[in-house]
Amino acid sequence: MFKHLYIEPTNRCNLRCFSCLRDYSARDEMSLEIFKEILYKIIKSIGKPKQISFFWRGEPTLNPKLPEMVRVAASEGIYTYVSTNSTLLYKENYARRLLKYLDKIELCVDGYNQETIEKYRSGISFEAVIKSLRTVGNIRSKTVREMRVLMFRWNDGKEDFYRDLAKRYNFDLISFALPIIYLGSMSLTKKIVNEYLHPQRKYQRYERRGDIFIHKGAPHCTINVKEQPIIAVDGTIYPCCYDRFGQFPLGNILTDDLREINRRIEEIQPLMYKKALPICWKYCFNTTIKTDYKEIVNLTSLLKKLIFNSLNTDPKLKLILFRLKKSFALAKSIFCARN
Numbered sequence: 001m002f003k004h005l006y007i008e009p010t011n012r013c014n015l016r017c018f019s020c021l022r023d024y025s026a027r028d029e030m031s032l033e034i035f036k037e038i039l040y041k042i043i044k045s046i047g048k049p050k051q052i053s054f055f056w057r058g059e060p061t062l063n064p065k066l067p068e069m070v071r072v073a074a075s076e077g078i079y080t081y082v083s084t085n086s087t088l089l090y091k092e093n094y095a096r097r098l099l100k101y102l103d104k105i106e107l108c109v110d111g112y113n114q115e116t117i118e119k120y121r122s123g124i125s126f127e128a129v130i131k132s133l134r135t136v137g138n139i140r141s142k143t144v145r146e147m148r149v150l151m152f153r154w155n156d157g158k159e160d161f162y163r164d165l166a167k168r169y170n171f172d173l174i175s176f177a178l179p180i181i182y183l184g185s186m187s188l189t190k191k192i193v194n195e196y197l198h199p200q201r202k203y204q205r206y207e208r209r210g211d212i213f214i215h216k217g218a219p220h221c222t223i224n225v226k227e228q229p230i231i232a233v234d235g236t237i238y239p240c241c242y243d244r245f246g247q248f249p250l251g252n253i254l255t256d257d258l259r260e261i262n263r264r265i266e267e268i269q270p271l272m273y274k275k276a277l278p279i280c281w282k283y284c285f286n287t288t289i290k291t292d293y294k295e296i297v298n299l300t301s302l303l304k305k306l307i308f309n310s311l312n313t314d315p316k317l318k319l320i321l322f323r324l325k326k327s328f329a330l331a332k333s334i335f336c337a338r339n
Contacts, residue, residue, distance in 0.1 A: 004228040008056035009063035051079040067097035074101035090131035099141040137169030146173040172302040
């Protein structure tokens with residue numbers, strides 16, 4: 001059963017981030033009809049997934065139909081999650097439509113002014129990011145809001161700046177995350193080490209051994225393809241989010257039988273566990289290492305949203321709340337009658 005789907009709304013992006021592995025000529029977009037076909041085929045054949053994360057290689061908010069995709073998934077009781085580069089959500093109408101049904105959104109903020117933010121994300125506007133934070137923060141919804149900060153050398157010691165930013169714009173969580181630098185596609189030169197790698201060890205994905213750098217983490221893969229596959233914009237299924245160039249397609253969910261796709265998954269899973277595929281030893285950072293450090297910004301708001309979301313997805317909790325409300329109303333009427 002596919003418990004957690006990663007669905008790619010588009011492979012387009014409006015930025016060029018340092019070390020990003022993607023095809024910049026890609027201009028594809030998933031239609032709402034294709035999304036529905038994929039989702040309902042999965043539900044009918046192998047059951048309803050628990051979560052859908054709407055992102056992969058592109059910037060998901062470039063797809064104008066993303067809010068409708070989230071709405072369709074939410075109507076099936078599926079937990080929905082979007083991660084964005086924070087450049088386009090200053091458009092209030094789009095942001096409001098997106099957050100109406102979304103369970104969680106993650107906005108990335110990787111610098112504290114224009115100069116620092118564009119060191120990693122070329123083509124970005126710091127002003128647009130701040131406007132997006134403000135717009136998302138001002139919308140009343142059940143959506144859990146998380147600010148994600150990649151920790152580089154240039155923002156060392158700026159944690160309090162980001163914490164204040166998260167509080168100012170009503171975010172619930174903040175995470176300080178480890179940046180990705182693909183060792184398979186570039187060498188870690190002295191310049192890259194000095195400019196990009198954070199001086200604090202906990203914010204690094206790499207260990208230095210002599211003059212070389214290696215990824216931290218255990219020697220085996222922990223991803224279960226049978227539970228969390230990647231579905232690209234055209235319906236092709238891939239085993240892992242680090243297969244950015246589509247080297248290991250497992251079939252197409254729109255045209256292939258799911259039993260045949262499952263057979264291919266069974267074949268590739270042992271190879272992934274042993275990290276025997278090129279994508280494993282070239283690009284993977286292994287999920288066993290701690291990749292981010294989360295902090296709660298607004299505990300009261302977060303608890304309210306988590307309880308609200310649980311009540312909406314768990315019929316037992318809904319029934320308990322309904323009975324509590326009835327009991328409270330009855331007790332209130334008796335008290336009023338006696339007084």
